[in-house]
Amino acid sequence: MEEKRITKENLIKLGSNWVNDGMNVYVNNGKKYTLMKLHEEDLKGFEEAPPLMSYKEIVFPKTEPILYYKKSQKEVEIIEPKIGGVKNIVIGAKPCDAKSISIMSKVFNWDYKDSFFNVRAEESVIIGMACKYNDEHCFCTSVGISPVSTDGSDLFLIPLANDNFGVRIISDKGKELISKYESYFTNGDSEESENVLSSIPIPEKKFNAENVKSWLDKNFESEFWNTTAEMCLGCSQCAFVCPVCHCFDIVDEDYSFTEGRRMKNWDACQNGLFTKHASGHNPRDKQPKRYRQRVSHKFKYYKDKFDEYLCTGCGRCSRGCPAGIDIGEIVERIDKLTN
Amino acid sequence: MTELKNLVKSLLEEGKVTKVIGYRMYGENNTKPYIAVTPNDAEEMVLNTDCRNNLSVYLTKKEIINGGKTGIVAKGCDIRNIIALIQENRIKEEDILIISAECKGVGAEKGSAVYANKCVNCSVKTPHLYHELVEMKGSELSQPKDKYTEAKEKVLAMNSGERFEYFSNMFSECIKCYACRQACPMCYCEQCIADMSIPRWIESSATDRGNLSWNMIRAFHLSGRCTGCNECERACPAEIPLSFINKLMYDTAKEEFNYESGMNKETPTLIGSYNTKDNDNFIQ
Amino acid sequence: MENIYKPYLMEIAEIIPETKDTATFKLKFKDPEIASVFNFKAGQFAEYSVFGEGECTFCIASSPTRMEYIECSFKEAGKVTAALNRMNVGETIGFRGPYGNYFPVEEMKGSNVVFISGGIGLAPVRCVIDNVLDLRDEFKDITIIYGARSVQDLVYKNLLDEWQKRSDVKTIVTVDPGGETPDWKGEIGFVPTVVEKASLKAENTFAIICGPPIMIKYTMPVLLKLGFEESKIITTLENRMKCGFGKCGRCNIGNVYVCKDGPVFTYEQMKALPEEY
Numbered sequence: 001m002e003e004k005r006i007t008k009e010n011l012i013k014l015g016s017n018w019v020n021d022g023m024n025v026y027v028n029n030g031k032k033y034t035l036m037k038l039h040e041e042d043l044k045g046f047e048e049a050p051p052l053m054s055y056k057e058i059v060f061p062k063t064e065p066i067l068y069y070k071k072s073q074k075e076v077e078i079i080e081p082k083i084g085g086v087k088n089i090v091i092g093a094k095p096c097d098a099k100s101i102s103i104m105s106k107v108f109n110w111d112y113k114d115s116f117f118n119v120r121a122e123e124s125v126i127i128g129m130a131c132k133y134n135d136e137h138c139f140c141t142s143v144g145i146s147p148v149s150t151d152g153s154d155l156f157l158i159p160l161a162n163d164n165f166g167v168r169i170i171s172d173k174g175k176e177l178i179s180k181y182e183s184y185f186t187n188g189d190s191e192e193s194e195n196v197l198s199s200i201p202i203p204e205k206k207f208n209a210e211n212v213k214s215w216l217d218k219n220f221e222s223e224f225w226n227t228t229a230e231m232c233l234g235c236s237q238c239a240f241v242c243p244v245c246h247c248f249d250i251v252d253e254d255y256s257f258t259e260g261r262r263m264k265n266w267d268a269c270q271n272g273l274f275t276k277h278a279s280g281h282n283p284r285d286k287q288p289k290r291y292r293q294r295v296s297h298k299f300k301y302y303k304d305k306f307d308e309y310l311c312t313g314c315g316r317c318s319r320g321c322p323a324g325i326d327i328g329e330i331v332e333r334i335d336k337l338t339n
Numbered sequence: 340m341t342e343l344k345n346l347v348k349s350l351l352e353e354g355k356v357t358k359v360i361g362y363r364m365y366g367e368n369n370t371k372p373y374i375a376v377t378p379n380d381a382e383e384m385v386l387n388t389d390c391r392n393n394l395s396v397y398l399t400k401k402e403i404i405n406g407g408k409t410g411i412v413a414k415g416c417d418i419r420n421i422i423a424l425i426q427e428n429r430i431k432e433e434d435i436l437i438i439s440a441e442c443k444g445v446g447a448e449k450g451s452a453v454y455a456n457k458c459v460n461c462s463v464k465t466p467h468l469y470h471e472l473v474e475m476k477g478s479e480l481s482q483p484k485d486k487y488t489e490a491k492e493k494v495l496a497m498n499s500g501e502r503f504e505y506f507s508n509m510f511s512e513c514i515k516c517y518a519c520r521q522a523c524p525m526c527y528c529e530q531c532i533a534d535m536s537i538p539r540w541i542e543s544s545a546t547d548r549g550n551l552s553w554n555m556i557r558a559f560h561l562s563g564r565c566t567g568c569n570e571c572e573r574a575c576p577a578e579i580p581l582s583f584i585n586k587l588m589y590d591t592a593k594e595e596f597n598y599e600s601g602m603n604k605e606t607p608t609l610i611g612s613y614n615t616k617d618n619d620n621f622i623q
Numbered sequence: 624m625e626n627i628y629k630p631y632l633m634e635i636a637e638i639i640p641e642t643k644d645t646a647t648f649k650l651k652f653k654d655p656e657i658a659s660v661f662n663f664k665a666g667q668f669a670e671y672s673v674f675g676e677g678e679c680t681f682c683i684a685s686s687p688t689r690m691e692y693i694e695c696s697f698k699e700a701g702k703v704t705a706a707l708n709r710m711n712v713g714e715t716i717g718f719r720g721p722y723g724n725y726f727p728v729e730e731m732k733g734s735n736v737v738f739i740s741g742g743i744g745l746a747p748v749r750c751v752i753d754n755v756l757d758l759r760d761e762f763k764d765i766t767i768i769y770g771a772r773s774v775q776d777l778v779y780k781n782l783l784d785e786w787q788k789r790s791d792v793k794t795i796v797t798v799d800p801g802g803e804t805p806d807w808k809g810e811i812g813f814v815p816t817v818v819e820k821a822s823l824k825a826e827n828t829f830a831i832i833c834g835p836p837i838m839i840k841y842t843m844p845v846l847l848k849l850g851f852e853e854s855k856i857i858t859t860l861e862n863r864m865k866c867g868f869g870k871c872g873r874c875n876i877g878n879v880y881v882c883k884d885g886p887v888f889t890y891e892q893m894k895a896l897p898e899e900y
């Protein structure tokens with residue numbers, strides 16, 4: 001694998017250049033993937049928890065028009081939204097976030113292909129970074145990711161001594177992104193990077209995801225669900241911050257009597273109205289059923305359908321849950337039930 | 340004073356309550372809500388300076404409150420919400436049993452050495468409605484910096500255009516998850532105005548316009564009702580300082596009508612005591 | 624960029640009021656080119672939209688053997704259906720589809736077919752009835768059993784008359800006890816009871832059943848008792864949908880997307896699903 005080296009100062013400059021080139025550059029500043037303005041943001045996050053919100057917005061915005069319309073008494077004209085045309089760069093993506101686009105890509109591309117997602121995914125370049133953080137909510141290794149995995153990254157940063165970074169070139173997209181700016185880089189030292197990588201403790205697996213899945217295969221009806229998330233408030237925080245939750249609603253919004261737009265908005269299965277029929281019947285009428293959907297979608301249904309777990313183990317849903325519900329802990333308990 | 344665990348255990352054993360909503364440890368410097376149903380469940384129950392949650396939100400959930408008297412562990416501030424719920428006829432006092440303590444204040448967040456903002460100037464550290472008293476554990480915390488007063492002065496000095504801009508910016512990061520609503524003990528409507536589609540009062544998209552109308556309307560619906568428990572802000576994944584606008588409304592209710600919600604179960608609610616002679620010159 | 628969310632525009636060519644709260648729309652594609660290539664199979668559904676109000680899901684009620692119009696029948700239930708009810712002939716609505724799977728009309732050829740439906744549930748069944756009747760020679764005995772709460776709640780009254788006049792179809796129309804009018808000539812009784820008394824042959828017979836969940840719940844055991852094969856009892860499910868094509872995550876029952884793998888399911892398939900509908 002080709003490797004280069006860059007100083008942090010140059011990396012930030014490089015980011016500013018990309019901003020100048022008209023790209024949207026997001027930097028992990030340790031708390032947030034924040035949209036970089038020229039020279040304004042610092043790159044942190046190596047030892048920090050995954051930011052509160054993932055950056056899935058760059059491919060799947062919280063709200064976006066899927067069409068505009070003009071209408072008169074009898075006629076309607078549809079105007080297509082323009083999307084894309086702007087590259088999105090993420091600098092310092094956590095390995096547990098880097099994989100999100102390729103995971104979501106499966107649902108947005110089986111059979112019908114969602115261009116809104118695809119155009120943006122195609123135009124996104126993910127610069128991942130090794131991760132030295134690990135807390136009680138993290139469990140990336142249990143779902144096949146690790147703090148040093150480059151899966152999903154186009155370039156991969158390895159923090160070295162003296163504010164230097166090893167830069168591994170993972171994909172052609174990554175290579176192309178830096179081709180114009182070779183001068184910011186020096187030759188990389190793969191050995192030094194390897195030493196850093198091997199000094200990063202790889203957290204032990206908390207559960208065996210296959211066991212969890214085989215338990216879920218047989219336990220749609222189980223007392224377990226009634227006693228697992230009884231404190232869940234149905235607040236949807238978990239789904240909105242999750243790098244791979246992808247549910248949405250479609251609604252119309254008039255801005256006047258003659259014009260408006262149709263929007264695609266984030267939505268989540270923890271919301272009580274999510275599955276409610278117009279007749280009032282609701283197949284998931286209680287919170288335990290909704291929580292069962294959450295866990296089952298992540299550790300069974302998505303795996304059945306798309307051969308991926310719908311979870312990267314980032315732990316942010318648990319860190320942010322106002323009711324202290326920890327999905328890793330719950331899945332761990334399921335694993336224990338199988339022994 | 341009885342030990343919390345023993346108290347909960349005997350309440351459950353004697354059948355005085357069918358369940359107790361309380362806290363248990365969650366890692367080292369954190370707690371989380373749970374429900375003790377059997378006397379054995381009481382073993383895990385704690386009350387300390389890491390008990391940040393306001394458990395009264397669970398009293399608004401039918402699945403939880405139905406089926407016999409409910410015990411609840413509540414700090415003074417949480418009791419205010421319980422009282423507010425009683426004032427609004429949402430719950431009946433005889434259906435609940437409040438277990439409280441002289442409050443030491445709770446940490447701002449996990450492992451924090453300072454109080455949560457809501458504890459600053461708290462007037463109910465000594466609980467004002469309870470049925471059983473226990474002791475609160477945990478170390479002394481220090482006072483956080485007051486950011487509110489300065490921000491309030493700044494906003495009050497703004498003209499209406501500037502204020503509009505200020506709040507639009509504040510709410511622009513909202514992602515319309517409604518976690519604020521779900522975590523709020525006072526947001527208990529069977530059908531929230533945000534979910535009404537005929538007509539649609541609030542645009543459901545998380546655009547600047549939809550966000551401003553949602554957050555403003557929520558603040559209005561909570562004015563004179565919000566007790567300042569800060570659960571909305573704690574739940575908000577977008578880190579929007581929701582308590583700011585709520586506190587502005589709170590102060591207005593206090594200054595204009597000498598009303599603070601959740602202080603006395605006998606007083607009518609602020610909205611319920613509307614009078615045509617009420618002052619309205621603060622509305623601009 | 625191909626926009627999978629973009630609907631075709633359709634003109635409302637005719638509105639047929641069915642009952643107090645249901646109506647049938649006959650729709651024509653605005654773009655003749657689309658009209659000439661558009662195709663679907665009986666049992667598929669679409670997303671219909673009123674611009675400014677939103678989208679909602681209905682089956683295509685007309686038969687693919689009659690492509691002059693696309694028809695849908697709907698019951699006023701909320702925002703979009705109310706808006707549709709306010710619309711007039713000549714106005715424009717959006718239409719995305721067809722989506723989902725369909726009834727196995729090919730497989731049914733050479734067999735007897737029993738259609739059982741209740742209320743607005745006749746809409747998804749009607750497309751198959753028309754389809755089968757248009758290919759009458761290829762099927763054996765055909766029985767239609769339809770029930771509604773009251774005489775006023777019967778939909779497709781003209782079609783019911785038409786079917787009742789045909790000698791090659793046995794048509795039984797029933798209303799719930801108390802729902803009859805003095806001059807009502809049909810049956811009085813609930814659908815499951817009527818099915819039980821209808822002396823149906825189960826052998827080599829497909830049963831297609833759609834209607835309110837309660838009707839389905841009580842009719843299924845009757846069909847099984849009569850000896851119908853589980854793989855030949857076919858119904859459609861109506862989970863809440865938004866996208867219609869396996870993206871929005873709303874309609875799933877376990878690992879099945881009702882919008883993609885359904886909405887048509889055999890009883891055999893349904894039994895294997897978790898109870899989430």
Ligand SMILES: Cc1cc2nc3c(=O)[nH]c(=O)nc-3n(C[C@H](O)[C@H](O)[C@H](O)COP(=O)(O)OP(=O)(O)OC[C@H]3O[C@@H](n4cnc5c(N)ncnc54)[C@H](O)[C@@H]3O)c2cc1C
Nearest residue numbers: 278677678679680681682696697698700701702703704861
């Ligand atoms: C496969 C299938 C086939 C069907 N076939 C038929 C049929 O042939 N005939 C029939 O009558 N019915 C049929 N139905 C049922 C039908 O889809 C519903 O009755 C219909 O969608 C009700 O729509 P509504 O807009 O009137 O109801 P509502 O529930 O009021 O509205 C839903 C719409 O309002 C908006 N909305 C509602 N709540 C919110 C919210 N909280 N936030 C934002 N927006 C919101 C959305 O934009 C949504 O499109 C079928 C359903 C399925 C799944």
Ligand code: SF4
Nearest residue numbers: 232233235236238321
């Ligand atoms: S964040 Fe927690 S309380 Fe909120 S919906 Fe998710 S699990 Fe429930």
Ligand code: SF4
Nearest residue numbers: 242311312314315317
């Ligand atoms: S479910 Fe939770 S831990 Fe898993 S990817 Fe989503 S936010 Fe991260």
Ligand code: SF4
Nearest residue numbers: 239245246247269297
């Ligand atoms: S867990 Fe829930 S919100 Fe997340 S993708 Fe699955 S169904 Fe959607």
Ligand code: SF4
Nearest residue numbers: 523565567568569571
């Ligand atoms: S609005 Fe916020 S601070 Fe006020 S009562 Fe509700 S959750 Fe507590």
Ligand code: SF4
Nearest residue numbers: 513514516517519575
């Ligand atoms: S919790 Fe925060 S992001 Fe979610 S709806 Fe409320 S204000 Fe918006």
Ligand code: FES
Nearest residue numbers: 867870871872882
């Ligand atoms: S309707 Fe959207 S996934 Fe089925």
